Each structure stands twice: as C-alpha cells, then as structure tokens.
Amino acid sequence: MTERVKVVERILDASERLADENRRRLDQAGVVAINLMASPGAGKTSLIEQTLDALRGNIRIAVVDGDIATSLDAERAAAAGATAVQINTGGQCHLDSAMMQQALDQLALDEIDLLIIENVGNLICPAAFKLGSHYSVLIASVPEGDDKPYKYPGMYRGVDALILNKTDLLPYVPFDLNYFRRGVEVLNPGLTFLPLSCQTGEGLPDWLRWLGGCVPELAS
Amino acid sequence: MHELSITQSLLELALDHGRKAGGGRIERLHVVIGELSTMVDHSVAFYWDLISQGTAAEGAELVFERIPAELGCNRCGCRYQLSQSQLACHSCGSTDISILAGDELLLKSIDLTRDSVEAGEGAR
Numbered sequence: 001m002t003e004r005v006k007v008v009e010r011i012l013d014a015s016e017r018l019a020d021e022n023r024r025r026l027d028q029a030g031v032v033a034i035n036l037m038a039s040p041g042a043g044k045t046s047l048i049e050q051t052l053d054a055l056r057g058n059i060r061i062a063v064v065d066g067d068i069a070t071s072l073d074a075e076r077a078a079a080a081g082a083t084a085v086q087i088n089t090g091g092q093c094h095l096d097s098a099m100m101q102q103a104l105d106q107l108a109l110d111e112i113d114l115l116i117i118e119n120v121g122n123l124i125c126p127a128a129f130k131l132g133s134h135y136s137v138l139i140a141s142v143p144e145g146d147d148k149p150y151k152y153p154g155m156y157r158g159v160d161a162l163i164l165n166k167t168d169l170l171p172y173v174p175f176d177l178n179y180f181r182r183g184v185e186v187l188n189p190g191l192t193f194l195p196l197s198c199q200t201g202e203g204l205p206d207w208l209r210w211l212g213g214c215v216p217e218l219a220s
Numbered sequence: 221m222h223e224l225s226i227t228q229s230l231l232e233l234a235l236d237h238g239r240k241a242g243g244g245r246i247e248r249l250h251v252v253i254g255e256l257s258t259m260v261d262h263s264v265a266f267y268w269d270l271i272s273q274g275t276a277a278e279g280a281e282l283v284f285e286r287i288p289a290e291l292g293c294n295r296c297g298c299r300y301q302l303s304q305s306q307l308a309c310h311s312c313g314s315t316d317i318s319i320l321a322g323d324e325l326l327l328k329s330i331d332l333t334r335d336s337v338e339a340g341e342g343a344r
Contacts, residue, residue, distance in 0.1 A: 001333065001334060002247055002331050002332065002333045003241075003331070003332050003333075003334070004329050004330070004331050004332075005237055005238070005241045005329060005330050005331075005332050006328075006329050007233065007234075007237045007326075007327045007328060007329050007330060008326060008327070008328055008329070009233060009237075009326060009327055010325060010326050011226055011229050011230050011233060011251075011325050011326055011327055012226070012229055012325065013229075013233070014229060014232060014233070015225070015229060092222075092224070092225070093222050094222060094225075096225060124222065124258050125222035125258070127258070128222065128226075128257065128258065128325075129225070149307070150306075150307060153256060153302070153307070154256055154257070154258050157256075157319075182307075182308060182315060183307050185315040186307040186308050186315045186317045187307065189315070189316065189317075
C-alpha cells in the first residue's frame with residue numbers, strides 16, 4: 001500500500017542551517033563576512049586588491065577564494081597582503097555552506113576583522129546558496145551589458161549592495177544606465193548602488209565608505 | 221552543477237522523512253519548483269538516477285510542479301507574469317513591486333510503500 005507523506009520543507013533547509021552555524025561562529029569571533037558575487041571577469045579580484053590596498057594597516061582582512069580549479073585569485077589576494085584561503089570547488093559552480101565551514105576551519109578567526117568571500121564567478125547558482133555571511137555584494141560591470149538584472153533576477157534580488165565596475169568604459173560601450181537601474185529597482189528597491197572603476201579609482205571611496213558602515217573596526 | 225547539490229539535499233530530505241514516517245520504499249517525490257529558483261528539472265532527474273541508487277528512494281519518480289513567477293504591483297494592484305524585457309508594472313509602470321509566486325524550491329510530499337517481505341531491503 002502506498003501512502004502519501006506530507007513534507008513541505010524547503011530543499012535547501014539543511015544547507016541553510018549550516019550557514020546559520022557559520023554565521024554564529026563569525027559573530028562569536030567578531031568577524032564581519034562579505035560574500036562577493038559576480039560573473040567571471042567583472043572585477044571581483046581587482047576590487048579585493050584595491051580594497052586591501054586602501055585598508056592595509058587599518059583592519060585585519062582575510063579572503064576566502066572560491067574557484068573551480070586554480071589558486072590564481074588567492075595568490076593575488078595574498079600578494080596584496082591578506083590571509084587567503086583557497087577553496088577549489090572541483091567543478092561546482094558555487095560555494096556552499098559546507099565549503100564555507102571548511103574555509104572557516106582554516107582561519108584564525110580571532111585574528112580577523114573582515115572576511116571577504118570571493119564566490120565563484122557565476123550569476124546564477126551563488127544566489128541560491130547561503131554561506132553565513134553578513135552582507136552580499138554583487139559586482140556588475142559595464143561590458144556585461146545593461147540587461148543583466150532582467151536576465152538574472154535571482155542574483156539581483158538577494159544582495160545588500162550593487163557595484164557597477166568599469167564605469168571608465170561607459171563612453172565606449174552601449175550601456176543604458178537608466179534601463180539597468182530601473183530593472184534593479186524593481187528587484188531590489190532602494191539597493192545601495194556603487195558605480196566605480198577599479199582601473200581609474202573613481203568611485204572607490206564610496207565603496208570604502210559603505211564598507212566602513214559594515215565593519216565596526218573601520219567606523220571608529 | 222548547481223543541480224547536483226540540490227538533488228543531494230532533496231534525497232536526504234526524502235530519506236529523512238521516509239524514515240520518520242516508519243520506513244519503506246519511496247516511490248514518488250512531489251517537488252515544487254518556482255520559476256525564479258533557477259533549477260533545471262531534467263538535470264535534477266539526471267543526477268537523481270545516479271545518487272538515489274542503493275537507497276530507499278532508488279528509482280523513485282520525480283513529479284515536478286512548476287510555479288510561474290508572478291509579480292504584483294503595489295501601486296495599482298495589477299498582477300502580471302515575469303517577462304525578460306520588462307520588470308516594472310505592465311499597466312502603470314511603477315517599480316514598487318512584490319514577488320507573489322515563483323520563489324519556491326520545496327519537497328511537498330513523498331509517496332511511501334510500507335515494507336513487505338519482498339520489499340524489505342528497500343528501507344534504510
């Protein structure tokens with residue numbers, strides 16, 4: 001005899017409970033964690049380098065780098081002066097809360113103020129997997145085109161701040177800023193919008209100011 | 221590859237609820253997928269066949285219920301479906317929008333066949 005058993009449970013519940021546990025560990029150690037997401041080539045590693053450069057000596061920063069195979073990004077972060085942990089996802093397109101737990105195991109959390117998580121370059125999957133970070137930041141970039149909020153609504157909905165990188169290219173690339181922002185506004189009303197260029201440095205102070213509001217050690 | 225982790229979570233959830241209900245063979249899973257949850261169901265089905273092997277849910281049928289994304293305008297009250305070219309309200313143009321449906325990614329129920337003498341090895 002077959003019987004129907006009612007479940008009605010979110011499929012990623014277990015993974016989200018683990019994310020909550022990661023969050024508790026971070027809170028206990030007084031670490032603020034920021035999950036940085038973007039498509040490949042949007043400038044995640046460049047922004048991390050600029051951030052490390054600007055904040056060197058002010059606060060203690062570690063970087064967790066999610067990558068499919070190489071450790072190139074972690075090497076760049078380490079070269080810029082951060083403690084860096086590389087997580088190779090082995091082909092998987094996103095970091096998840098279990099990988100995040102492993103990364104936390106490798107870090108001396110008491111010696112860190114800010115943890116920057118560089119997620120795998122991808123605009124789909126990372127949105128669905130919570131890690132336990134305090135803030136999610138999406139980096140869009142001008143050459144990707146102005147239609148990305150419409151194509152990847154899930155990613156734009158769940159973030160706390162949106163960076164638009166490579167604004168130095170705006171004069172050369174067809175990119176309708178109003179169309180882009182209108183799509184964002186529907187998905188995530190009032191979202192903090194930070195246009196900048198890692199190349200020229202324009203707009204970086206606004207990003208650092210926003211970051212300052214997230215990390216207590218920077219505010220003082 | 222995103223679907224592999226979801227399929228693993230789905231399997232664990234189904235097995236867990238099967239055990240809690242007293243064990244037996246899981247014949248069918250009723251899965252609800254919203255359009256905004258970015259999951260490709262044939263990809264889940266592909267992984268399912270591989271990872272369910274040797275479990276109480278081996279070869280179980282996956283029944284997907286798809287929920288289209290539905291948006292509601294907070295200004296004029298109109299409800300409309302998601303389209304890629306326009307997210308703002310289709311009738312008044314407002315960007316003050318709520319997502320009413322399409323976010324779902326859940327296991328709604330499982331169909332469980334109680335252990336009999338022949339099917340006893342199915343339980344885990």
